[in-house]
Amino acid sequence: MAIMITEECINCGACEPECPNNAIYEGGAEWRFSDKTKVSGMFAKMDGTMIDGNTPQPPKVMDRYYIVTDKCTECVGFHDEPQCASVCPVDCCVDDPDFREPKDDLMAKKVRMHG
Ligand code: SF4
């Protein structure tokens, strides 16, 4: 599954630079598939819909850091454990029960974004 950030977030920003997929954004910030990935042009999201990887997307959360589920691989392909959860001082980076993906799928997700 992907990782999500709960309302306990204190907006310290420690997690953002640790993410190998640039899947973490500050509240209110726009996000892009192309940020820190090789995605360029049209790209298929997890739900099959197409999106322009270079186009800024609306922020998912306004008042605290958030994770773009479509970009989170639980750090599979880069690290043994989720780096955001490792550095978060208040343990608010947790498993997202709404997005459960087998490790093989997470690796495929990583390859699609980074080659
Ligand atoms: S688990 Fe890894 S890939 Fe997912 S948001 Fe955290 S640091 Fe990024």
Ligand code: SF4
């Ligand atoms: S490390 Fe934890 S508390 Fe700090 S911004 Fe990230 S999720 Fe929020």
